[in-house]
Amino acid sequence: MSAKFHKRPLTELNPYQQLGLRKFNFKLIARLTGMMLVYMAISLALPLAVSFYSRDGAQFAIAFSAALILMLGLFLRNIVGRNAEYELKEDESYWVTLTVWLAIPFCGTLPYLLTGGLASFTDTVFESFSGFTTTGSSVVPYPEELPESLLVYRALTQWVGGLGLMLFVVAILRKLNASASQIYEAEFSGTQQRKLHPRLARSVTRMWAIYSLITLIMFIGLILTGTRFVDALCLAFSTVSTGGFVTHSGGVSILSGGSMVVVTLFMFLSGINVAILYRFFTLRWRHLARNEELRTYTLIFLISCLLCAIAFQAVGNDLLTSLHYSLFHIASTMSTCGFYIPKPPHWSFAVSVLTFLLIIVGASAGSTGGGIKLRRILILMKYVGNYFTRMMHPNAVFRVKVNDKPVENDYINKIFAFVFLYIAFIVGGAFVLTLCGCSIPDAICMAAANISNLGPSPLINNLGGNLDYTLLPNLAKWTLTLLMLAGRLELFALVAIFSPSYWRRGY
């Protein structure tokens, strides 16, 4: 393609171009990454405070890693990224996204490494990525043995990753206004979200505000229902971000009944588009009833709960257990939180399959959850339905509408491609997992659970029970790490980097 364009003589080109590579705005990328690292170092103050408060012996490790990250951040921001031009090309936004998403989780391994709580480097990377991508797969079988500050740090990574690291960038960098919207898109949409405010920076600030508010409410709710301070803090972080890290090997079942209700409720809420939650809290409820995605989300939730409860009843559990488990399980799966509680005495395969379906579908677009996203599924289903009608009436014209707004065909094509890629990633990931000795259903479930950022899959391990990711070989852990990242970045950002045309010198 590019060959057809007039090429400038080689001497006029800069070093990248001479190599046949494109020129990137590395300075800006470095500067943004550096800024993120600085903010990350600052956020480590919270676990540090917890550490000093509870005297768990991790003070030094956390302080030291904070210092290291701070130094690296300042170096990137002020030295490498000095005089950066605040301008990004369309496709460079992918690079910003990817760089930040690699730099932060890798630096995030430092606290784990320095406290020595995890066995190997691979484990720390896995845990760190699982945190920032809000997956919640863990290689720590007994979290209660970790220092409390590290637990808080783990949950904090999820909270920060939840709304998307890049939204930080966007919120911070008002200068970037035009370029920022590209980052916003690369990171957060692909789902055609409406912004909350004409000015992007402001709408992002609003999203963070609402996110923090929900976290705070949940935290208070947990404290009021009798949860310990640290547990409440961690759970609030990892629920609202649909992460799924727990503070105890017993999972959330160690909580009081009231706290369980709080957790279930907030799991459900965190699977909803943040923009909708914003309208909810600003008392604009008119919009809520009209929102198609929210309606679908609620409907699927209720139907799944019902099916799940019936299935458990059918295999001989008592009504209360079935209902209780169904509500919790479905909320946890749909929002891709991935919390688990002890299974009812009799397991039903119908639930396993239902769970798998929900994992793939995932939460609403614009929420902190993962998966293909309900909005995309909704559009696809409508489109396929139309397609069959069109097979009989080839001349009829149909338009897929969501919330009474027509969806463009280009966009539908993009969704199809997305779903294809999604399945391809699951299949590819599962293949590598089978190389590592997993059985085929285990491999598929694990790949799906991690690409959808669910975490501990209730399907794995003989279809029921939470799997110990600890036992996997390193190759499997790295594969799952990659899948988590791919799922969090909604595939295209990652695939783009690996496509040759992306590297070639443009016109």
Added chain:
Amino acid sequence: MVEGLLILSCLIPALHFADGTASPILASGLFTFNVGLLLLVRFHRAKRPTDRRVAYLLVVTMWLVMPLFGTLPFLSTGVLHTFADALFESTSGITSTGATVFSAVEWLPSSILLWRSMTQWFGGFGIVLLVLALVPSLGINKYSLYTAEASGADNTGKQATSMTATVRQTLGIYLLLTAVFVVALWKNGMHVWDAVNITFTNISSGGFSIYNNSLERLTHTQQYIVALAMLLSGINFAMLYNFFTFHWDRLQNKLEQFFFYISIYLVAAIFVVFALRFNMGFDWGDSLRCGIVQTISVLTTTGSLAADTQNWWVPITFLFVVLSLCGGMAGSTTGGLKAMRVLILIRNVRKILRDKLHPQAVNPVRLNRKPVAPSIITNVMVIFLVYAIAIFLGIMLLMLSGINATESIGAVIACITGYGPGLGLSGGFGCYAGFTVAAKLICSFLMVLGRLECLTVIILFFPSFWRR
């Protein structure tokens, strides 16, 4: 519907060839023949189908009624006792799937063996005919499922202008291939009877065998010959025709699919060979032979087995599952998604990345250097999605009928793609006898669904289809 039965009845007498050695078979053959004749006489004045709906209905009815009549030989000779078993076996034959409920086949009367092989041979020919001749002539190609082959980007899917010519040419190629491979096997020391049966089931990418241990019984040379037959059966028949009639310039418009098909095969085969050598401790000769023969058997969704794959290394079996989903070229006897669709799916992803990179440029999906119409891309996408959903629902239903996860996945994919052997007990030299009645019926349905590429069958479930 009335008109639909016209063509249906034309096909039914074909079943009459069901080998008259045993009187039950003769009886069922005659019965089928008579029913066919009756329908033909009754409806021979019917108009040719013009309505789109009738066309869809016709295609589905054909693939539902033929297996129904195909059960007669099994039931009347008493080799199978339940209707579900017979239906499963018969559907598996007509759709050239190759999944079987017989744990051992060598005790079966030879007439039944021939009948099984024959159903596959006819089934394989039927699907090629449907795609290359019938669909274009019925005029349902524009928004139908076989678009990939029958219209749009690939107008040349039809080699001749008239339907009869296409049928003649396709039949010619099919007969020629069959004859060549029968002779080749026979010359290499196989009994003619065996050679005929084995050629029938492999040229149609079916996979039934007359031996308990499938291809393992054959000599190595014979196995390679069968592998070649399978390889050819995965190629578009229009392409084969053009190749054999020296119209090589016409090959161009399918060259990319062809190379895609071949390259997938080579890459997978190399992986399998090395995996067999180094992970399963086969010696070089065996791993080379098994790798080459088994991989093509999977890719063309034939299901003949060079060795008992039941306990092969898990990644290999997983790779097999993925390969069978991919399938051979469109317009061949194979099942699966077809190479062309997979190619379009991949290129569409690339197009979207390019759109992002060069938003101003026009980046069409190209196939054989020609841009592919958006309607075809959507068609491929919809088929892919429906395929995925069908597989998922199939697995769900099988699991609910009490089959474990691995076996459900294996069975559903084996049936919908037409590969045959599943995973676990139904894989390798195993059989589907252990499945419940419900599971067998589901599998039979999936075979038809997969063979007709989903959309035709599923459209019948839409209420709007039946509304005037």
